[in-house]
Amino acid sequence: MQIDISGKSIGQKPVLGRIKLTLAEGEVLALTGPSGIGKTTLARLIAGLEPAKDSNISETGRIGMVFQEPTLLPWRSVIDNICIATGCDAAAARKALDNVELGDRCDAFPLQLSLGQQRRIALARALAARPDTLILDEAFASLDEATAARMRDLTRRILEGAGFRTLLITHNLDDAAELADRVLLLGGSPAQILAEHQVNAPRKALDRSVEIKAIRAKQLGFEPNDKP
Amino acid sequence: MLGFGILWGLASVWLADPDLLPSPSVVAQVFWSELRSGEMTVHMLATLARVVAAFVLAMSVGAVLGVIIGRKPNVDAWVSPWLIIFLNLPALVVIVLCYLWIGLSEVAAITAVAINKIPMIAVMMREGARALDPALDDMTQAFRIPPAARWRHVIVPQLAPHLASAGRAGFALIWKIVLVVEFLGRSNGVGFQIHTYFQLFDVARILAYAFGFIMIMLMVEYMVVQPWERSVSRWRRYAN
Numbered sequence: 260m261q262i263d264i265s266g267k268s269i270g271q272k273p274v275l276g277r278i279k280l281t282l283a284e285g286e287v288l289a290l291t292g293p294s295g296i297g298k299t300t301l302a303r304l305i306a307g308l309e310p311a312k313d314s315n316i317s318e319t320g321r322i323g324m325v326f327q328e329p330t331l332l333p334w335r336s337v338i339d340n341i342c343i344a345t346g347c348d349a350a351a352a353r354k355a356l357d358n359v360e361l362g363d364r365c366d367a368f369p370l371q372l373s374l375g376q377q378r379r380i381a382l383a384r385a386l387a388a389r390p391d392t393l394i395l396d397e398a399f400a401s402l403d404e405a406t407a408a409r410m411r412d413l414t415r416r417i418l419e420g421a422g423f424r425t426l427l428i429t430h431n432l433d434d435a436a437e438l439a440d441r442v443l444l445l446g447g448s449p450a451q452i453l454a455e456h457q458v459n460a461p462r463k464a465l466d467r468s469v470e471i472k473a474i475r476a477k478q479l480g481f482e483p484n485d486k487p
Numbered sequence: 488m489l490g491f492g493i494l495w496g497l498a499s500v501w502l503a504d505p506d507l508l509p510s511p512s513v514v515a516q517v518f519w520s521e522l523r524s525g526e527m528t529v530h531m532l533a534t535l536a537r538v539v540a541a542f543v544l545a546m547s548v549g550a551v552l553g554v555i556i557g558r559k560p561n562v563d564a565w566v567s568p569w570l571i572i573f574l575n576l577p578a579l580v581v582i583v584l585c586y587l588w589i590g591l592s593e594v595a596a597i598t599a600v601a602i603n604k605i606p607m608i609a610v611m612m613r614e615g616a617r618a619l620d621p622a623l624d625d626m627t628q629a630f631r632i633p634p635a636a637r638w639r640h641v642i643v644p645q646l647a648p649h650l651a652s653a654g655r656a657g658f659a660l661i662w663k664i665v666l667v668v669e670f671l672g673r674s675n676g677v678g679f680q681i682h683t684y685f686q687l688f689d690v691a692r693i694l695a696y697a698f699g700f701i702m703i704m705l706m707v708e709y710m711v712v713q714p715w716e717r718s719v720s721r722w723r724r725y726a727n
Contacts (some may be wrong), residue, residue: 306629322629330626334644334722343640344630370725388630 260392260424263315266449267300274300276449282392287418287425287461289435291474292445292453298428299327301445302396305426320391323384323423325398329377331369337380338365345388355387356380359413375406379413386417393425399434411437415462432474436467444478454478509691518695527699534669534676534700537593538662541600545657548601549608550650556609557616566609573606578664586672596668603664608653615649647719655712662704 260282267275274297282288290298303309306322331340341352356362359379369377378398385393398414399407415438418425429435435442442456454477459470492511499510509517521527556563582599589595619642627637669678677700684692 303625308625308628322631324626324629326622326626326629328622330622332623332640332644333725335640339640343636344626344632346632368722368725370722384630394629 260319261315261317262305264301264304264311265313267297267304267309267311267314269300273449275304276447276451278450278452280443280452282424282426284424285422286441287427287439289427289429289439289442290445291429291432291435291442292450292478294430296445297450298430298445299396301450302394302426302428305392306394321388322392322394323386323388323390324394325378325381325385325396327397327400329369329374329381331377331380331384333369336366336368337361337372340369340380341384341387344384347387347389352383352387355383358386358417359383373406375402375410378402378410382410382414382417390423393421393423394428395425396428397430398427399429399431414438419462432471433467436471436474438462442474444474446478505691506688507690509694514691514694514698517691518699521692521695522699527696530675530677530680530696531700531703533673534662534665534678535703537597537600537665537669537676538658541597541604541665542654542658542661544597545601545604545608545661546650546654549605549653549657550612550646552605553609553612553653554616554646557613557619563613570606570609573602574610578603578667582664582668582671591672593673596665596673599668600661600664604657604661607660608657611649611653611656612646615646615653618649619645644719648716651712651716651719655708655716658704658707658712662700666700 262278262280262282264275264278266273266277278301280288290301292298300309302324304311304314305316305319306324307319331337332343335343337356338349338352341347341355342349345352347355353362353365356365359382361376361379361383364372364376364380369380372380382395382398385395395414399410402410411434418438427435427439432442436458438461439458440461442458443452444454444456445451446453456470456474456477459465495508496511499505499508502508505513518527552566556566581602585595585599585602589598623641623645627641632641665676666678666681669676670682671678673679677696680696681693684690684696
């Protein structure tokens with residue numbers, strides 16, 4: 260999948276500059292950068308939620324999206340939420356819920372669940388859509404440390420060996436280093452891709468602290484090797 | 488209810504003028520005899536039919552108009568001055584003009600009631616349409632939910648509380664206006680009967696008809712409107 264965006268303004272303010280990126284089949288690409296840099300705008304462009312003038316986004320196929328907020332329908336049960344959004348049958352929805360370890364909460368209503376559980380339902384919904392492209396927009400933000408770690412683990416298991424492309428939008432370098440094959444750093448105003456980092460043995464249980472340091476260094480604009 | 492009856496009984500004893508304020512028992516007797524003769528049923532049904540027709544007309548036109556102007560600001564810019572005019576037009580003026588322009592007919596009567604009610608329903612539904620959650624809009628778009636399912640499962644449930652309060656407010660006002668419309672230009676219905684007994688200075692019968700109709704409207708409120716409202720907002724009990 261090829262994405263070539265010539266720029267995007269919101270109102271008068273240019274948010275994104277020229278951005279070119281590719282996303283291979285089965286690849287997990289993390290887009291990271293400080294809050295408010297335009298990561299979500301880029302995700303919305305790719306998902307077709309924003310008009311993309313003068314931009315070239317090759318066929319994304321079916322999109323499954325996990326938003327910053329769970330965006331569930333509070334008046335429908337968990338299983339209905341999945342069936343309505345994706346058009347899948349109850350059995351497929353149940354399977355998706357089993358995948359996020361919430362198979363026992365099919366008949367609950369979203370407001371009966373914690374934020375972490377609602378996020379997992381949103382993830383199950385995106386998976387039930389049998390996506391060609393999965394977009395996770397800050398899917399672990401505003402969760403407590405333990406819940407975020409659990410959700411990260413779950414996502415790692417799901418992404419391992421998944422056939423679809425994944426775009427992981429996050430301001431958190433830990434998330435990026437743990438889940439992605441490749442990390443793109445977004446920065447500047449209007450935002451551009453500043454650097455790229457290929458993750459070592461992606462999604463393996465390794466200590467990522469050195470790698471995160473390397474990414475952070477790229478973000479700050481110098482290579483760690485430059486320092487004695 | 489009981490307190491009201493006692494107060495009324497005391498007032499009628501104190502006034503001691505059965506022509507001006509008959510006692511509750513006299514009104515109850517009149518009510519019973521009117522009901523047994525079948526007279527009251529005929530007029531109640533005529534009024535009820537007008538209430539239902541005007542309600543359905545006003546709700547459907549008002550809701551559609553309200554949702555359109557809530558979603559399309561440029562249409563709203565054109566429509567809202569008209570809404571303000573119609574909101575401030577006295578009900579009596581609309582009724583009289585409808586009778587003059589359309590004729591003393593059923594169509595004129597129901598149109599007049601609906602015109603009185605449509606602006607308020609449209610304004611309430613406009614607020615509902617403006618309050619639609621843009622995040623859910625994004626979700627339906629990202630998942631490419633087809634339009635029919637989108638309306639049914641995403642938009643209408645968000646509008647339902649507004650629809651319920653517009654319906655309740657609309658219903659309360661519509662039946663009052665229907666009585667005025669009947670008073671001025673119909674030959675049956677509760678309003679017509681009140682007109683007749685007004686000319687005969689028969690306060691007992693006026694009260695009997697009024698209370699009979701109020702009772703029916705309360706029954707509709709408690710047996711239809713409130714249970715429906717509860718059922719559409721059932722999910723809210725999980726909030727917080």
